[in-house]
Amino acid sequence: MTAKLLDGKAFAATVREKVASHVSKLKSEHGITPGLAVVLVGEDPASQVYVRSKGKMTVEVGMNSYEHKLDANTSEADLLALIEKLNKDESINGILVQLPLPDHLNEDLVINSIDPVKDVDGFHISNVGLLGTGQKSMVPCTPLGCLMMLREHHGSLSGLDAVVIGRSNIVGKPMANLLLGDSCTVTIAHSRTKDLPDVVRRADIVVAAVGRPEMVPGDWIKKGATVIDVGINRIPAPEKGEGKTRLVGDVDFATAKENAGAITPVPGGVGPMTIACLLANTLTATCRANGLEEPEGLTA
Numbered sequence: 001m002t003a004k005l006l007d008g009k010a011f012a013a014t015v016r017e018k019v020a021s022h023v024s025k026l027k028s029e030h031g032i033t034p035g036l037a038v039v040l041v042g043e044d045p046a047s048q049v050y051v052r053s054k055g056k057m058t059v060e061v062g063m064n065s066y067e068h069k070l071d072a073n074t075s076e077a078d079l080l081a082l083i084e085k086l087n088k089d090e091s092i093n094g095i096l097v098q099l100p101l102p103d104h105l106n107e108d109l110v111i112n113s114i115d116p117v118k119d120v121d122g123f124h125i126s127n128v129g130l131l132g133t134g135q136k137s138m139v140p141c142t143p144l145g146c147l148m149m150l151r152e153h154h155g156s157l158s159g160l161d162a163v164v165i166g167r168s169n170i171v172g173k174p175m176a177n178l179l180l181g182d183s184c185t186v187t188i189a190h191s192r193t194k195d196l197p198d199v200v201r202r203a204d205i206v207v208a209a210v211g212r213p214e215m216v217p218g219d220w221i222k223k224g225a226t227v228i229d230v231g232i233n234r235i236p237a238p239e240k241g242e243g244k245t246r247l248v249g250d251v252d253f254a255t256a257k258e259n260a261g262a263i264t265p266v267p268g269g270v271g272p273m274t275i276a277c278l279l280a281n282t283l284t285a286t287c288r289a290n291g292l293e294e295p296e297g298l299t300a
Helices: 008-030 045-060 075-086 106-109 125-132 142-152 171-180 196-201 253-259 271-289
Strands: 036-042 064-070 095-098 161-165 184-187 203-207 226-229 232-236 245-248
Touching: 008 045, 008 142, 008 271, 036 045, 036 075, 036 271, 045 064, 045 161, 045 271, 064 075, 064 142, 075 095, 095 245, 125 171, 142 171, 142 226, 142 271, 161 171, 171 184, 171 203, 184 196
Parallel strands: 036 064, 036 095, 161 184, 161 203, 203 226
Antiparallel strands: 232 245
């Protein structure tokens, strides 16, 4: 048995289509165009590529994209002043500060200065608390993308046994809360978990988000389980030539696909869903700000 491939690229394209059609309805029926502001501090090459990609896709779905590029040595006061300005700007519905920030800036302080209703990354302490207590919140994009893919594949997740490997604030913890919200039985496993292989082997759903290349071998995966691999790790690929690399996930794809019922590839699995969900969150924030019905199938 070889697992069904959960194609994140194709699914992300359908999410963007849904967003685009809802945006066009907002424009024609209410004269509203959602606006997303992305703030990039410094010259991190990966962040620059990511921000470019976000800007391009924002415009493609019919939203307004605002990019603010600041020097690496920008002061905390200047950054907070810009965020305050964006908080007050009614044409902006979503604010995203690209992480990581340069060392002299306090990440928590910066994130928590964003208006929670515009916090499309879902990292503000208020949104974390709302999600943790099962209330309406802005949900972090990567876990939201994982949840959408799981719902699409399974229909109902009720009663399924889910193991989340990794306890980060960005993926592990919010993922566990989302799965609880869909009535899964949830275990959060991590580097200190005793008998990790046995814990993973009982899971109907495995979400791997540890950032360690191919850490989860195929024999940890129960027959027929669904595997969502959030990891993106670059490893040497001498077979491609000297100095070449390739991308792998946190799961050993080659052996896991022999046991899994369904699995996300890396690349092309969870990655494309993250930006699609950022656009979905910006649309949701716009609808909430204007007291309009939220788009169906694009929220938790």
